[in-house]
Amino acid sequence: MQLVDHDTFIKRLSTLFESCKDQGSIWITHKRLSYDKEDVAMKTGVGVEDPRSYPCLLRVSDGDKVKFSTTVNSTELLKFHQIYGALLKSSMTTLRKRDKKREKQRAEEAAARKKKLSEPVVVDGSKRGSGRRKRQRQIKAALKQQKTLGKIKAKEEAKATAKMTAEVV
Known part of the structure; x- marks a missing residue:
């Protein structure tokens, strides 16, 4: 150097x-x-300028x-x-410019996922017979949606408690 x-x-x-x-x-x-070895103690005292x-x-x-x-x-x-x-x-x-088109596309995809999670899954069809498989898929999707919403809620609560503890400290 x-x-x-x-x-x-x-x-x-x-x-x-x-x-x-x-x-x-x-x-x-x-x-x-x-x-070297001169800056080991950086604090000179409370309220005193270096x-x-x-x-x-x-x-x-x-x-x-x-x-x-x-x-x-x-x-x-x-x-x-x-x-x-x-x-x-x-x-x-x-310098390379930001790819705003890709960012917009990702934001739209995230909004679509959020919208899909907010809409409840409707379980219809017969328990037996020709609509059985469709009903089973709908039940599975509803359970998966509930699980995902539970995870999101847990994350939000964790963020809120972290924010509260940061404000207290």
């Missing part, structure tokens, strides 16, 4: 975006830079060959993020 200054970082990142425009991926990592300032570490990799990083101090962060944000906005034009 090569540590570079801000201008070099921006230039190399823009060339990396250009090289990976047609094919490839780029991994960008942001994190607070911490020093006098230390921590720089931000940005790493970029294409997965194989290209790996570089830079550190940005808190005083330079706003200026750097303006340039960095503009570069990201201009470079991320080739």
Whole structure:
């Protein structure tokens, strides 16, 4: 991993975006830079601000060959993020768009399943004779529907109790 200054970082990142425009991926990592054994105790006290300032570490990799990083101090962060944000906005034009047609289709299927569950299964036909198999299938479907509705109700109750306990805590 090569540590570079801000201008070099921006230039190399823009060339990396250009090289990976047609094919490839780029991994960008942001994190607070911490020093070994110095940051073990992060809390200084209740209501007391930490006098230390921590720089931000940005790493970029294409997965194989290209790996570089830079550190940005808190005083330079706003200026750097303006340039960095503009570069990201201009470079991320080739992202795949959401497949709204598929999402709409799945939502419609879910609505149809919900509607089917809300309608009760009508059991008709004779107990013996020509309509017996039809009646047995209807009874089986009604039992399956009741079981599914019971599971849904149990899930909703579990969510409600989890929400109640989260509000209490």
